[in-house]
Structures are given as structure tokens and as C-alpha cells.
Amino acid sequence: MRHPTSDLTALVDGALPPERAEAVRRHLAACAGCAAEERRLRGAVALLAALAPAPEPSPFFAARLEARLRAEGTRRAGWLARLVALRWRLAVPAAALAAAALVTTASIRQARGRERAMAEQLELLEDYEAVASLGDVEAAEDVQVIADLDALEREGRP
Amino acid sequence: MAPDPDAALMLAFQQGDEAAFRTLFERNARAMVSFCHHFVRDAARAEELAQDVFLKLHQARGRYRQTARFKTFLYRIASNHCLNELRRGEYASRSAAPRDGEPSQDLDALPSSAATPEETARGAALERAVRRLLARLPESQRAALVLARFEGLSYEEVAQVLETTVPAVKSLVHRATVAAAEALAPFQAAPPQQEVLP
Numbered sequence: 084m085r086h087p088t089s090d091l092t093a094l095v096d097g098a099l100p101p102e103r104a105e106a107v108r109r110h111l112a113a114c115a116g117c118a119a120e121e122r123r124l125r126g127a128v129a130l131l132a133a134l135a136p137a138p139e140p141s142p143f144f145a146a147r148l149e150a151r152l153r154a155e156g157t158r159r160a161g162w163l164a165r166l167v168a169l170r171w172r173l174a175v176p177a178a179a180l181a182a183a184a185l186v187t188t189a190s191i192r193q194a195r196g197r198e199r200a201m202a203e204q205l206e207l208l209e210d211y212e213a214v215a216s217l218g219d220v221e222a223a224e225d226v227q228v229i230a231d232l233d234a235l236e237r238e239g240r241p
Numbered sequence: 242m243a244p245d246p247d248a249a250l251m252l253a254f255q256q257g258d259e260a261a262f263r264t265l266f267e268r269n270a271r272a273m274v275s276f277c278h279h280f281v282r283d284a285a286r287a288e289e290l291a292q293d294v295f296l297k298l299h300q301a302r303g304r305y306r307q308t309a310r311f312k313t314f315l316y317r318i319a320s321n322h323c324l325n326e327l328r329r330g331e332y333a334s335r336s337a338a339p340r341d342g343e344p345s346q347d348l349d350a351l352p353s354s355a356a357t358p359e360e361t362a363r364g365a366a367l368e369r370a371v372r373r374l375l376a377r378l379p380e381s382q383r384a385a386l387v388l389a390r391f392e393g394l395s396y397e398e399v400a401q402v403l404e405t406t407v408p409a410v411k412s413l414v415h416r417a418t419v420a421a422a423e424a425l426a427p428f429q430a431a432p433p434q435q436e437v438l439p
Contacts, residue, residue: 092415098396126429127422131390134371135364137275138284148292152299
């Protein structure tokens with residue numbers, strides 16, 4: 084067995100699994116160096132355990148905490164109030180901004196609709212002009228006939 | 242898991258029961274002052290830190306989940322807070338270890354008046370040596386040593402508090418104890434032969 088140096092503190096603390104603890108103890112019985120190190124660590128642990136206990140909290144400990152909690156509550160309430168006030172102050176400009184954005188969006192949609200309708204008409208008029216140039220169209224009513232013929236053509240019918 | 246009364250109190254506090262927080266405070270105040278004292282070895286500073294811990298606990302009510310024992314949750318807040326405080330330059334200068342021969346600032350930590358003058362002097366010297374030891378230990382070793390050695394937490398509990406593994410805690414506690422053995426060698430006239438459990 085290699086020297087179980089890193090297990091010695093855990094052995095002193097009773098934190099090794101039973102089988103491992105037994106193996107380390109057997110090693111200590113045969114290895115003077117490790118046994119001396121284990122005694123040194125055990126001594127340090129005993130000295131730390133012998134330190135004077137920590138002092139009791141002072142009589143005003145609880146009262147001071149209460150005061151700090153109250154102060155913290157007041158501070159948080161102050162922040163909350165300021166936050167609410169700030170929200171109201173920002174609410175009017177924010178609403179105006181939102182309304183402006185809505186109007187702009189509606190205008191853009193409307194303009195796009197008009198452009199799309201014009202484009203469709205333009206395409207139809209181009210077809211009409213092309214056919215009219217051949218002398219086959221005599222009246223503006225024939226535009227609809229051309230449109231119907233175009234639709235049939237797109238569907239694959241003559 | 243065994244019933245955890247503190248966890249039940251914390252859950253009640255989460256639901257708005259302020260009296261539950263008061264009870265939690267009463268049940269854990271002394272332990273927190275003791276823990277912080279072991280960390281900083283200064284009675285006045287330990288009280289300040291312990292109060293900070295309870296303030297943080299009060300503010301952290303929404304974050305509490307009953308996935309571990311309440312003690313683990315509380316010690317995690319306390320460890321993080323103490324380590325953060327130690328990292329602050331302002332506190333480091335205040336907590337500088339006194340030189341040999343200087344009186345300890347923490348009079349509460351001295352042995353009682355029933356001790357002989359020699360015992361009193363030895364206790365004060367040991368206190369200073371431990372304070373110097375803690376001041377120079379890396380933070381993770383310091384936290385592990387305080388939790389395992391002074392607070393009596395098992396290696397598993399220390400691992401939960403420090404959010405690490407049990408083998409890592411075993412290594413941290415071992416290295417810190419080796420450092421303690423070196424620092425306290427002058428006090429080790431007659432090493433005990435009996436096993437000491439944490």
C-alpha cells in the first residue's frame with residue numbers, strides 16, 4: 084500500500100468508509116512516518132477544538148436586525164414608489180409613441196395595398212395595350228375578356 | 242429526508258408569515274454569529290456579518306427551494322458573504338493578523354477568568370496563531386476548515402454548502418489541517434492519542 088497521506092485527516096475526522104479506514108490503520112501500524120503524521124494532524128485538530136467558544140450575540144443583536152430590516156423595507160418602499168411615479172411619467176409619452184407607431188403601420192399597409200392594386204391593373208393594361216396594338220380590341224370592355232383569357236392561359240387551357 | 246423544521250419555517254415565511262422569519266432568526270442567530278466569528282475571529286465584525294446574512298436571507302425568500310436542508314442554504318449564504326467580505330480590501334486591512342505580543346482585539350474569545358494566567362496567555366497566543374493561519378489560508382480551504390472543523394458539518398454537507406464534490410472537500414480540509422499542524426506546532430507539546438471526531 085502506498086503511503087495514505089491524503090486520507091489521514093479524513094481518518095482523524097472519522098470520514099473514511101469503514102474498509103478504507105481499516106486499511107489505513109493497518110498501514111499506520113507498520114509505517115512510523117505515516118503514524119507520526121497522523122498524530123501531528125490529530126494534535127492540530129484537538130488544538131482547534133480547544134479554542135475558546137465563539138461569543139454569544141450581544142443583547143441588542145435582535146433589535147439591531149429589526150432596525151435594519153425596517154430601514155431596508157423603507158428603502159425598498161421608496162424605490163417602489165419612485166418606480167411607480169416614473170412609470171406614470173413615462174406612460175403618456177409611451178402611449179403617444181405607440182399610437183404614432185400604429186398610425187404609421189396602418190399607413191404603410193394602406194399604401195402597400197394601393198401599390199399592389201395598381202400593379203395588377205398596370206399588368207392588365209399592358210396586356211390590353213399589346214393586344215390593342217394588333218387591332219383586335221375595339222372597346223375598353225374587352226379588357227375583362229383579355230383578363231379572363233389570361234387566367235385560362237395560366238390554368239393551362241387554350 | 243428527515244423533517245426539517247427550519248425549512249418549514251422558511252416556506253411559511255415565503256408565504257408572507259413574518260413571524261416565521263423571527264423564529265428562524267431566534268433558532269439560528271447564535272449559530273450564525275459563531276460561524277462568522279470562526280471566519281473572521283472578531284466578535285464585533287462577526288455580529289455585523291451575521292446580521293448581513295439574515296438580511297440576505299430575508300431578501301432571498303423568493304429564491305428558496307426546498308431541495309436541500311435549510312442549514313445548507315443558510316451556510317451557503319453565510320459562506321459566500323464572509324468570503325466576499327474577506328476579498329474586500331477595506332476589511333482585509335481591518336482584519337490583519339496581529340503580530341506576536343500584541344493583545345487580541347477579541348476579548349470575548351479569551352479564556353474565562355477561572356483560567357490561570359499561564360492558561361490565559363497560552364489561549365491568547367493560540368487564538369492569535371489561529372487568526373494568522375486563517376488569514377493566510379486560500380479562501381476555499383478556509384471555508385472548508387471553518388465548516389468542517391468549527392461548525393461540525395460532515396464532508397457531504399460542506400460539499401453542498403460550497404457547491405463542490407466530497408473528494409474536493411476531503412482534499413481542502415486535509416490541506417488546511419496540514420497547514421494548521423504546521424502553524425500550531427509550538428502548541429503541540431503532547432499530541433493526544435485518542436481519535437477526535439468533528
